[in-house]
Amino acid sequence: MAMQPGGVTRLGRRAFLRTAGAMTGAVAVGGLPEMVAAQKAPSFPKGTKLSILEWVSFVPASDVEFKRLAAEFGKVAGVDVTVDLINMNDLNPRIASAIETKSGPDIIMMISNWPHLYADGLADVDDVAEEIASRDGAYYEHNKKVSVVGNRWKAVPLCSVPSTWAYREDWFKEVGATKFPETWDEWRKVGIALKKKNQPMGQAFGHSLGDPNNWAYSVTWGFGGAETDQSGKVIINSKETLEAVKFTVAAWKDCLDEGGLAWDDSSNNRAYLAGTISATINGASIYFVAKRQFPDIAKVTGHAHMPKGPGGRFYNIGGQGRAVMKYSKNQQVAKEFLRWFMDRPQYDKWMAANDGYTVGPTPYWEKHSLWEKDPKLIPFREASKFGRWPGYPGPPSRKASEALVKYILVDMYAQAIKGMKPEDAVKWAESELKKAYA
Known part of the structure; x- marks a missing residue:
């Protein structure tokens, strides 16, 4: 601290901000201390x-x-x-x-x-x-x-x-699932049973930054696929990525609400709260709205980690x-x-x-x-341990960012869902990624 003429202590700019910020926490428990209330040191x-x-x-x-x-x-x-x-x-x-x-x-x-x-x-x-x-x-x-x-x-x-799976515990129990599936194979079996009851899961595949990318990256990695290797070389055209795309196409038909191609990041929230889907990848916001406006839904809503695939469990965080x-x-x-x-x-x-x-x-x-x-919020606290970045396991470069904002992985899945052969969808993604990484 510096001393002004007359021996008055003058806080430096950074020290002042820290002291004021720390003391502000005392307001809720008894009011701003006099020493801060009287502090007139200029900061800017x-x-x-x-x-x-x-x-x-x-x-x-x-x-x-x-x-x-x-x-x-x-x-x-x-x-x-x-x-x-x-x-x-x-x-x-x-x-x-x-x-x-x-x-x-x-x-x-x-x-x-x-x-x-x-x-x-x-x-x-x-x-x-x-x-x-x-x-x-x-x-x-x-x-x-x-x-x-x-x-x-x-x-x-x-x-x-983080976005975990929000799901209807009551509906899952009705089809024999006492907990959320641990693997993607188990997930699909439960999803088939739910869709037969007109209670499909929901997933967006439109051009929206959150939910579509959460599926595209997490599922690709979960099946062992990747956009690039550690050096940044494009390796998307692999049997692992192809299996991820084939899985998604099958899940679209067997497990998911088929309106998801036009969904944005709020569509699945509305669908879940309206009771038209049984589960979806989302942040905790669905649960918060349910607690305020739909308490009966909140009571039967659980959260669970992304299922594991052959390549492991991953989150696009x-x-x-x-x-x-x-x-x-x-x-x-x-x-x-x-x-x-x-x-x-x-x-x-x-x-x-x-x-x-x-x-x-x-x-x-x-x-x-x-x-x-x-x-019910614990899975969100734990999700960062499984978090990866777009472009993983390669570096999160400008090129990886371009691939993200161009929705290359999302569109790979969306085109296959629309009818393009999975092999062709993967080849298309390879071509687009090579342009981005050129």
Whole structure:
């Protein structure tokens, strides 16, 4: 700390933000301490602004808490903070436009491999990311892989949003399944029985970032297939990938709701809550809505891990990060916000607001008390252990990001479902991936 004339202690900018953030946690248990209430140390020049671009979360309370924390930071830092929320599928074009015009938000949400796709337009955030890891422990591998480009951190890992299977325990029991199937073969047998009762499972295969990719990547890996090998060489055209595609085509006919080709990331939520499907891959948002609006459905909803295939159990969990834009004139305040937000007193509140929808970027957050409140959420806490990134086992490169945003794997499955021979669908994917990786 520095001393002002007369012996008055003046907190440095970073120390002030940390102290104010930590003391804010005391508000709920007795009010802001006098020493913080009286603290008038400036942190940034008057008129400093910070603009943040986020998605519209599937958990409304998450957005409310994020905005509240942003406003709190603005108050303690003397910064005018604005948070804009847009639909997830609109983020990519907005980011591309901002980088091209060199104007826009100071901080932008990154999903999965996007830091690799937009690396040239992102500022380095090594100091913030490494400080968090030194405090909370090493990041999960998938969170680190998608955020580090070369040897520089291009995004600060914020969280992951795992998608497990939400399923109707009562309907599964009616067809003899006392628990969710452990393997894809067992899954198909149960699915056949459910669809015969007009209770199909549901899966999206449209161009939406979440659910379609969760199936495409997780199933491909589960059957032993992959887009590339560890060196980045395209190897999608394999017997393992072909088996995954054949399995999906059979599952489409035997187990799944056949409206899924036109579904987006909200369609399966609505179908499940309407009682027209018996299970679907999704984040915890379905369960949260059910608890609020459809308590009878919530009572009979369980969550389960992705089934194992011949290649193992995998989740497509690319992880989320927040990037400071290279064009930003407010890079320092942007970094300070991320440092402050990820500090435990603030992040704890945001994670609690998500109620299990998000998982922290390090194992430290597996100890959060929210996981003990509802055992039905435990699979979400555990999912990161099986998380991989698009392009796995190759590096999460710009090329892998291009393959992701072009929906190459999703379209491989969708075309086979529509009638293309599985062999031709795999060859098509091979051709498209070679273009992306050229």
